Structure formats: structure tokens, C-alpha cells
Amino acid sequence: MSHTLAADPPPRPEYERTPLAVDSIGEIVRDLSWRERLTQNALFRRIVILLVLAAAWQIYATWLDNELMMPKLSTTLVALWDALTNGTLLERTLLSLQVLVTGYAIGVAAAGILVSLSATTQIGNDLLSTLTAMFNPLPAIALLPLALLWFGLGLPSIVFVIVHSVLWAVALNTHSGFQSVSETMRMAGQTFGLRGVRYIFGILVPAALPAIVSGLKIGWAFAWRTLIAAELVFGASSRSGGLGWFIFENRVALETPYVFAGLLTVILIGLAIESLVFRTLEIHTVRKWGMQR
């Protein structure tokens, strides 16, 4: 305990000052240089990433030098152009997109109804929790044989499995989004006299939008996967197959560049939807509102 107290701090004089006028301080606001702006631009950064990936593909494929296993990016692009202009790729893609959008729209609408029920009634809440727990882990493709039995060979079967893959993912995300809406915001909405559908769309939906958008993204990805997989399995049987069938056909014919062209189409559409639709949606909503960075 040979612990000595520190000495008193030295006495110092007090003082007061008057802050300088703002204009004499100098640079307070400054425009960013073009380099700073460019590196802050998300689109620019993404394009750089895409270019690096494309270069890696081209270099690896050139080094491998095996068209059958891994065609070069340039060969794939030529094949893509050829399939688009002379072949059936455009038609196939449009058909796939049509089925996809149909299934996605039905799935999202059904999810909306289920989640609205769960937001307003306890029984709806239990119903949704039980159904999502049961069906969310069930792979859509596993339902395909059953769908074929019920709806026959054709588009309705594919639409059915797409709906299944979209519905639970979107419902689950939206539901958890609704549940995380703060009590204060709920009460605020109720003091405005909002009830039922007006309460759901006036308060819950915008408040849960970050979760809803991520649910929509996941649902969209699931829909694509299910569609391509379903077409690979039985696309041949419907009158004219979609993208999955295009890929399957060309694999059988060992036209690997065209297989890659098909896959590249899926990727390009995915990128386009992500950057055009979902990002635009996010920029104009959740980011603008400060609910997401």
C-alpha cells in the first residue's frame, strides 16, 4: 500500500474566445475529385469486378485449350451471338421468362395473402409458421413428378413448382420482416386509426421493406433455379422448351460453347434484374429512407 496520491494539477488561467466568422475558415465544403467519385460509384466497381472475372475466364480457358470442357469467353460470346441471331436462344429465353414471371407473380401474390392473414390473426400466424416449416425445406423439383401427375406435361406443372419455390421463401422473409417492426411504430400507426389492410400497407409493409426486398430477391433466384432444373428434367416434353432445354439439347450435341452461352444468358438476366429492378427499388426506398446502408 505504498500508494501515493498524485500531486494537484497545476493552476491554469481561464479564458473566453469568440468563434471566427465562417468565411475566414476556408475550405469547409469541397467537391470530390473525379477519382474519388469513380471509386465511390458502385456501378463502376461492379464493372471492374466483372471485367476481372471475364479476363480470368479467358486466360484459364486459353491455357486449358479444350473447347469441349471449357470454351473460351470469346468463343462463348460468339456462340451466344449466333444462337441469339440465327438460333432459338431468344425464343427459348422469352418462353422461360414468361413461365418464370407467371410463377413468380402467383407465388408473391400468394405469399402476400398468407402473410397478411398472419399479420392480422393469430390462427393465420400459426398457419403460416406451420406451413413454412413444412414446405420451405421441400425442394421444388421433388414435387415435379407429382405436378406432372396433376397438371400433365406442360407449362402448368412448371408454373406450379416455381410457385412452390417462391411462395415459402417470400412468405418467410416478409413474415419475419413484419415481426421485427417495432412496437412504437405499430402503436403510432394504430393511433392514426389504421386497421386491417390499411394498417398492413400503411405501416407494416414499408417498415418491413428491407426484409421483403431480400425475400423477393431470394424468391427470384429460387424461381430461376427451379425453372432451369425443371426444364432440364422434362423440358423436352412440352411443345417448345425454354432455356433449360436449350442447355440440355446442346450438351447432348456436345456443343459446349452453346451450353455456356445458355448459362451465360441465365447469368446476364440475373445480373440485369438485380442491378436494374432490385437495386433501383432499393435506392428509391430503403436506402433513401435510411433503413439500409
Add this chain to the structure above:
Amino acid sequence: MATAPPRDPALPVLSAEDVSLQYKTRERLVTATWRVSFKVYSGDRFVLLGPSGCGKSSLLKSAAGFLEPVEGRIRLNGRDIKRPGPDRMMVFQEFDQLLPWKSVYENVAYPMRVTGRFPRSEIDGRVRAYLDKIGLSRFADVHPHMLSGGMKQRVAIARAMAMEPDVLLMDEPFAALDALTRRTMQAELLRLWEDTRFTVLFVTHSIEEALIIGTRILVLSPHPGQVRAELDASGLGFDSAGTPRFAELQSRIETMLFNRSPTSLAEAHA
């Protein structure tokens, strides 16, 4: 609904008669208040004061229509309160009471739009007038996440006041603010009250705030909340802090809340 019928000023706006409140947690049923009665008259700045656990927030929620009394009744202008409604706007402590997807202007306008309490043609003028009152006209088009805590609370108060509710319910609206901002906001609330003479039911756990804000103070005892006293604090404001009346009322309330006997208090002051 647009215009309230003329009221007899001798009748209370809000009356609680033997109100007992309970709420359920997962394991137990908690009695928050036991047979609490009080009457709020038009133009009152009525403060519910008490330590945490005295059920003052529960009383406010009950007046808002979120919590139904298990015993007794709460009435607004003689009618039982059954559910939340725009005749009792509430200002919460939390900043997330503003809707982040709406601009400041839209936040204030939204309740007026959805309730139809005012004709559409009046809404714009009312929003601008109230934004002007709270000094945030320049921020009308800004979204709430760009605002400081004090500014958010100002918007919430403007939103509630613009609705001209029969009674304004405030649940510790300044508790989450820093001390300097809190003082500014208290002064501002008093200034707004001088301006429009609204009726407010205000919950706080700060004796000083109760004395400055309130004209009537209902002191509640904890676990479960029961009425300890109803005091008159009219005429007290920032200027009164340090006056004998202010100090006397303050020590009376302290005595009630901490169960100190007046003698031990005198010793403490000596």
C-alpha cells in the same frame, strides 16, 4: 368527426375512475396500477409522476386505447375508450415513432390524410403552420434519418398537435434526449402550449420536469401504482426553479416518493 361538439369546461376531458391495469408476461400476470382515479380538464398540463414500476406508462397506454382496464373505466368526453384513435395522439419516447419512409412533411400530413379529421384542402396549410411553429420548415422534404433526436421529437410533437387531439398523450417524450436539448424542448413545449392551450397528459419520472411542465401533478406510488397525491403546480416554469414554492413542492414530492419523514429531510438540508 371534423369538429368536436362544444364542451362544458366544467366537465373533464379525460377521466379515470378506479382504474386497475394488469398486463401479462409469459410467466406471470402483473398488476400495474390499482384503482387509480384522476380527471384531466381542458387546458390542463396533467403530469403522471412516479418511479419506474408505478404503472404511469400503462395508464397512458390505457388512455390511448392499447390496454383495457381490468377494473374501472377510462373515459374521453364521457365515452369509454375502447381502441386507439386520432382523438388522442401519442408522442412516444422512442425516435422510431416517425415513419422513415415519409419525409418530415409527409409524416405530419399522413395522420390527417388517413383519418379524414380535416378537409383535404386544409391539410397543406396545417402542416406548414405546425412545421413553422416547431421551426423545422426548412426540413420539410428531409427524411427522418437525417434529423437529430431533438428534431425527430419536434416532428412527432408537431404531428400530434396538428391533429388537434382532445388530449395529447406524451410518454416521457424528452427522456431519450441529452440534457441541453431536453431543456430546449421543455421550453418549446411550454411556448407551444401558451400558443394553442392544448390539453396534455404527460408521463415523466423527473420531479423537476413535472414541476416545470405540469399544472397538475399526480404522484403515484410504485408496485402496483396507486395515487399518492394530486398537486397544483400551475404558474411554475423555468424561472421558478430555486424559488421557495418550487423547492417546497419539490421536497414534498421527494418525501412522498422516497418515504422520507419531513424531519429527516430537514436534517439533510441542515
